[in-house]
Amino acid sequence: MSAQREPSLFGHRWLLYELTRREIFSRYAGSAGGLAWTILQPLAQLAIFSIVFSQVFRATVPPNYPGVTYLAFVAVVLWPWIMFADSVQRGMAAVTANAGLVRKVALPCELFVYASVIACYAIHLAGFAGVLIVLRLYGENIRLDGIPVAVLLMIPYLLLATGIALALGALHTIVRDVEHGTGLVLTLVFYATPILYPLSFVPESWRGIVMVNPVAQLSERLRDVLLHGPSLTQTDAWIALIGVAVFAAGLWTFRRLSPYFEDFL
Amino acid sequence: MSGPVLVRLAGVTKDYPKVATDADRLRTIASLLLGRGERPHFRALEDVGLEVHAGESVGLIGENGAGKSTLLKIIAGVVRPTRGTVEVKGRVSALLELGSGFHPDYTGRENIFLSSAVMGLSRREARSKVDAIIEFADIGEQIDEPIKHYSSGMVVRLGFAVATALRPDLLITDEVLAVGDESFQKKCIQWMQGYLDGGGTLLLCSHSMYHVQTLCRKTLWVHHGHARAFGESFDVTREYLTYHEEKRRNDAAPPATIPGNMPRIESAWIEGTDGSKRSTFRQGETLVVQGVAYEPDQRSPVLLFGIVRADGTPVYGSPSSEAGFVPEATGDKRFAFAVRFDSLALLPGKYMLKLHALDPEGLRLFDTVENEFVVTGETRDFGLVRMQHSWMRGRGS
Numbered sequence: 001m002s003a004q005r006e007p008s009l010f011g012h013r014w015l016l017y018e019l020t021r022r023e024i025f026s027r028y029a030g031s032a033g034g035l036a037w038t039i040l041q042p043l044a045q046l047a048i049f050s051i052v053f054s055q056v057f058r059a060t061v062p063p064n065y066p067g068v069t070y071l072a073f074v075a076v077v078l079w080p081w082i083m084f085a086d087s088v089q090r091g092m093a094a095v096t097a098n099a100g101l102v103r104k105v106a107l108p109c110e111l112f113v114y115a116s117v118i119a120c121y122a123i124h125l126a127g128f129a130g131v132l133i134v135l136r137l138y139g140e141n142i143r144l145d146g147i148p149v150a151v152l153l154m155i156p157y158l159l160l161a162t163g164i165a166l167a168l169g170a171l172h173t174i175v176r177d178v179e180h181g182t183g184l185v186l187t188l189v190f191y192a193t194p195i196l197y198p199l200s201f202v203p204e205s206w207r208g209i210v211m212v213n214p215v216a217q218l219s220e221r222l223r224d225v226l227l228h229g230p231s232l233t234q235t236d237a238w239i240a241l242i243g244v245a246v247f248a249a250g251l252w253t254f255r256r257l258s259p260y261f262e263d264f265l
Numbered sequence: 266m267s268g269p270v271l272v273r274l275a276g277v278t279k280d281y282p283k284v285a286t287d288a289d290r291l292r293t294i295a296s297l298l299l300g301r302g303e304r305p306h307f308r309a310l311e312d313v314g315l316e317v318h319a320g321e322s323v324g325l326i327g328e329n330g331a332g333k334s335t336l337l338k339i340i341a342g343v344v345r346p347t348r349g350t351v352e353v354k355g356r357v358s359a360l361l362e363l364g365s366g367f368h369p370d371y372t373g374r375e376n377i378f379l380s381s382a383v384m385g386l387s388r389r390e391a392r393s394k395v396d397a398i399i400e401f402a403d404i405g406e407q408i409d410e411p412i413k414h415y416s417s418g419m420v421v422r423l424g425f426a427v428a429t430a431l432r433p434d435l436l437i438t439d440e441v442l443a444v445g446d447e448s449f450q451k452k453c454i455q456w457m458q459g460y461l462d463g464g465g466t467l468l469l470c471s472h473s474m475y476h477v478q479t480l481c482r483k484t485l486w487v488h489h490g491h492a493r494a495f496g497e498s499f500d501v502t503r504e505y506l507t508y509h510e511e512k513r514r515n516d517a518a519p520p521a522t523i524p525g526n527m528p529r530i531e532s533a534w535i536e537g538t539d540g541s542k543r544s545t546f547r548q549g550e551t552l553v554v555q556g557v558a559y560e561p562d563q564r565s566p567v568l569l570f571g572i573v574r575a576d577g578t579p580v581y582g583s584p585s586s587e588a589g590f591v592p593e594a595t596g597d598k599r600f601a602f603a604v605r606f607d608s609l610a611l612l613p614g615k616y617m618l619k620l621h622a623l624d625p626e627g628l629r630l631f632d633t634v635e636n637e638f639v640v641t642g643e644t645r646d647f648g649l650v651r652m653q654h655s656w657m658r659g660r661g662s
Binding site for chain 2: 011012014015017018019022025026029098100101102103104105106107171174175253256257259260262263264
């Protein structure tokens, strides 16, 4: 049929660049605090969680993570989670947010989702790097040599987020309920993921179910790498595979529905 | 004249899903994912075919909601037709809405880069064209202000300016000339004419018959989702205007609008010197208007004629009182009259002859009857009428 919608990422790289720029720009446009807000928000969450759980609930860091406080213990996985959740929510709404373009210009719509997710990752990765450096300066035992592997692990995390954002974004364009449901599910997944607690706190019989969740796997691995030092395990290959599979499934759903987006916007 | 085919549509049908209820939405999503099943829909286009050759300019006209925009979107590749085939070759630039994708907080300049990327330019290409774009948009110093402070006209100018930098093989525009001020419209039309002269292909959707006639050689009339007529712009637009004329007449059918006790034009027609009705005249021919006026008090009404060009530009008008003509009664309260235009000076084009009946004092205007006519001829004159003149050797001082 018509050739224009034919998605070629390479041919549209300039557009992807511009859209990502615009996305980042939108985050702080019109606010005096600028990009600081995008870092302040996860920072506040981190502060709340670490105060409530370490001071009120008296949560302690398990002995196999020596030299770190509860704050650092949570920070190394909370930040990637926020990155993931933010990407899913914004990526999902990207098509409807760009309805004006979708309805009037022949473009591969997945670009909007990509731009949204990439912008989220760019902003939060910068924040994450800053937080890791600050924690390290305060004497937390964060293994800087683990960072390269952590960055590597971010790739399946990114694929996972993009795949989910694509699938949900496509559905959301047609049925707007998806947005509300997603917020709820993300909250559930957050508490079902060993972020505020180590996996060892979970009853033995439940661990299998908890670890079905790839985000839980990723969180455990990230914490391991950043607090214990670099390592590559079989789990990483498994995670990468899941990341690719989720992305492919998301893209399939998206492309399947994208020709009809214009009908619903 | 005609080059290779750039656009070929065959049997294009577009159904839009009807999603009035939540159940509809869910049913639609399921059938889309599974690729089968009936979905509730309404039909925006049905079995439309169109061929556009390179170098052609095709106008697209029709009532609101007739399916013009949907058709353009299908050609632009924004919408996939439910049935039928679409072949489009070459670089297409579709101006379905100017300024779509602009970011309100970006400055005009930044939006040029964004918009160029949307249209497929790389950053380097955009950088090399940005000055030309800014010049065309003619926004002045505000180009470095956020566009949320722009007037809507300025946004449109910027949007069109970006498009001018592209020189696509096929340019699709949807009613973009309607916005923007007079001088910018002229600039756009000039640009489009230059683009066409340079071998460009244009698909123009407009409600302005004047624009369609000046820019497009051929025109497609879309009516209720069907291609109702396709051919020479002149013929199709005339047919279209006639349709509207009739529709308006039917709408205004209850004669209560003009009270029976007011002077009015009962009938009027245009004929040649031989007395046969017609609406096409060669330049320089003689045109005669015949009419019958009604005056309830048996007193001679004042009559007024006016000639306007198809785009509404007034050419000339004069009341019967000016010439001292007093129509005589030819029957019960009826007054027949005629106006003769010897050697028609009007330049070739389409015109409207309007007749009005005024009260015997010539103060109040009650009625308007319109008759369309066409002046043909080949001339390189421009303006409205041919003025008597002669060229000769000058005195030199």
